[in-house]
Amino acid sequence: MFTQRFTGNLSFLSVVKRPASIALLLFLLVGFADGAMLPFFALWAQGEAGIPVAWIGVLFGCYAGGEILATPFIGGIADRIGRRPVLLCSTLGVGLGFAMLYFSHGVFQAACVLLFIGVSESVLHPTIATVIADTIPGEKTRSYFSLARVMSNIGRAAGPAVGAVLVLHSLGSVFLGSAVALFACACLVALALPETRRAGSLADDDDEEGLASLLPAFHDRRLAGLLAWVVLLEMSSSWIEAVLPLYAHGAHTLTPSGVGSLFTYGALLVVVFQFPLTRMTRNASESTLIVASGVVLTMAFVALMLSSGLTTLIVAMTGFAFADMLFGPLVPAAVNAMAQDGNRATYMAAVSVANDIKDTVGPATGTALFAVGVHVPWVGGMVIAALAAWGLASSMRRSRGQDRRIP
Template sequence: MFTESFKGNLRFLSFLQRPASIAVLLFFFVGIADGAMLPFFALWAQHDAGIPVGWIGVLFGCYAGGEILATPFIGGIADRKGRRPVLLCSTLGVGLGFLLLYFAHGVWQAACVLLLIGISESVLHPTIMTVIADSVPHERMRSQAALARTLSSLGRAAGPALGAILVLHSLGSVFLASSAAILVCTVIVACCLPETMIGEGEEDDDEEGLSSLLPALRDGRLARLLLWVILLEMCGSWIEAALPLYAHTMGTLSASGVGALFSYGALLVAVLQFPLTHLTRRVSEAKLVLASGAVLVASFAALLVSPGVPSLVMAMSGFALADMLFGPLIPAAVNALASSSKRATYMAAVSVTNDIKDTLGPATGTALFALSLQLPWVAGIGLAAGAAVGLAAAIARAPRQRTAADHGAA
């Protein structure tokens, strides 16, 4: 009796026997790490690290730049060395990097540490997503990606709350929390995650060079798809980058009000992502992309009409809804293009598009805002509509499923 009761109480841990479930859990802790650090980074840089305000944007660029620089060289390494060792090294590197950032002072020290974190993180997200793609049938990929995004959003909502408590002690303590969250991932991978790669992996091909590691240079279908992804995500990031400036300049929201608005957006994704994906599971990917573009256009139009609080809430709600419709489609669409031996490499290419968006999006959005307060919204309407149509066409031309052999492997 006691044994049966004990086993029943431990059934909730059975998900740790499923690689896809472990990967989703990793996304939660990575979300906590990002959420605890990012809202307070600029304040730490200015007040604790002695970094001039003009250099703070450069440091953000170092964070994303490390990922962009590293991905062509190591982005596909999980296809050769395996998923588990890559995740162990990546989480350990990011975790120790955040720990070093706690002790960093000045521009050069912070820049070097952020580059290290970016290099280590360049394979983190794509390899976690590759574990999911290895472990579930293709027809469940969109649903599993939505679940991963839900857990990531929950982490991103919990992270700032944790950081708000820690900054009462010191601004730099948020990096200790981020480090701890990532090192928890290291322990989970070491103790629970089996290797999911089929076979022994590919041998390095010295003649291919970077082209073997950056598949967008070789696969025209992938390159076209990712180009439209970059454009659609970039115009969406203008809401994130320029909306706080717009609300502050127009006297609509205080700084804390802007923070509350973005917390609302993150919670909206966390609560609604998985139910929405379930409800739209029978809708084609191309139609969902078009719907995402239409919602973004409506969000930009709301900001054009008025800078008031209702318009800001409508825009943030639309941005979150567009992200929920669009986000889970891309891993599934890219997975359909990839063979099992190139899966991590293709997911790394998706990660590069996110890094490019994180670099170009805020820069272009704020530059447009500097020219005219409403220019980002005007330009966003045209770009969102065009990118959505282009991406929908690219997805419609992509293969709808992998080969029979890959189905059996999954």
């Protein structure tokens, strides 16, 4: 079944335009870099970097905090100087940061490096997404963003698998693997990616608008309302990523390599089922898919609250993956429909800001709740996931009524 699904995704790639196909490969490599190090970050911080558990969530926050600090200043820069130079600088900066993290020790050093990585990565994901949006017609963006998630999760599946081998040498060696993947991205951008920014776009005429032009959430109420609920929903789901390794390791259910294998399993589910699920639900409304995502995510939290056994961890990871598949492609497609050619990268940067806030607040709050009680994150996650899914579904319905361009 996996071979059939994977072959079907590759056959779809054969009709993708060249810039979009390169963007999909970038998503794969960036997904590999994230997947190789994220499952092992907390274990590395605790075991090799000499960082107390209470500070691990803060370091996760530094990673995303660098992106939040940088985005108001450079979030929309790809609308001004082009997609290609932005991607080249970003991939080189993130790769260098991962290499530096391998040599870091202690809270201060790790925090400084993670802030640097965050600044460099602040424009990476939104600019890759913008290359796809520049190339693909608006009515097909949801399908292509689903395919982008498939490629990203192929990388996220391979990353933990490779990371599980690298940690046999040392936990910190996963950062070198991530650095190699980002340097490969830089080579791909330099050698193969054409510029997709249209000359004479609206951004050429509004350079004096300042920070507000780089953060359209400041002056687009629909976008602000939608992204506020996105932050809450994704913050609750981030607790699974941040806390699950500590939860499983503390209960002696999984070794570090076992944690990597569990995350590989979750990524493989997205690889196999994301595109077929998107096709099956193409006639379903956005609000229906979001509510379904919230229900599945809530069930995953319930499972984790009941047990820390291996079967329960697998069930929870399955629920997390399917909730992500239902919810993930909707937001960039909806935001792209709100944007114009001249501010597309800026609007995608606003989505990235929402993700950064989630990545900053989520792990810090998740690990802090875990320090209070091992089941506290799961109880809180149930409440927040249900509330955020309802709020986001309502926001989507209102946006749908106001703008029929949302796919």
